[in-house]
Amino acid sequence: MSEQIPSDICTLYVCTTCRDAADPGEGPRAGARLHDALAAALADRPEARVRIEPVECLSVCKRPCTVAVSSPGRWTYVYGDLDPAVSAAVILDGIGLYAGTPDGIVPWRERPQEFRKGVVARIPPAPVLP
């Protein structure tokens, strides 16, 4: 990718392919609805240093809906079991806490319940390249 991103921005990846068991045959999938809800919620928070990037699949297909949050120098976290109808605000709240830490590790008891129960994986910060 050649896009230039300021280093203090958190990237929120949202799987738009996630399908909920209750999804109707027609219309946007649960993942696409979560993406739209997050974009709308983010528009109401102009101070948030977050960019949303839709992704075709995060390979967490058994735990829809799924997001990942990443930021230079911080751990990457993947979360599943999110609800497109109600989770957008709590996801952005959680990312705000994440952005307030030097390494992305929010103390356990401060994490939203959705992040505690929904954690799928975490990956250390990328090593510094020459």
Place this chain on the structure above:
Amino acid sequence: MSEQIPSDICTLYVCTTCRDAADPGEGPRAGARLHDALAAALADRPEARVRIEPVECLSVCKRPCTVAVSSPGRWTYVYGDLDPAVSAAVILDGIGLYAGTPDGIVPWRERPQEFRKGVVARIPPAPVLP
């Protein structure tokens, strides 16, 4: 992290905290045994552009053993359900295929069975920073 890593190196994170149900009460855990097996297998492949980094927890505790592979410009993959007694060589084979792609996406049918069944999540390459 301030370590300087050449950009063509793949980083293999290995959770050393993973505990297998069959683990004895004493002795190294399954994750630590997988780490040691990978380090030994890598020593036999001096041409491999892989560095192994032990990690205390990758938060995939329900699917031991767990690893993640990451590389600049490539997708990051997380895999679980790995067996410390037999998986080391196939993991390194799979990373060799990964390293041979521009974006880290190995065609499905070329992937080791362990990676097909064990995939936990994938995360897009980090955006380029100014």
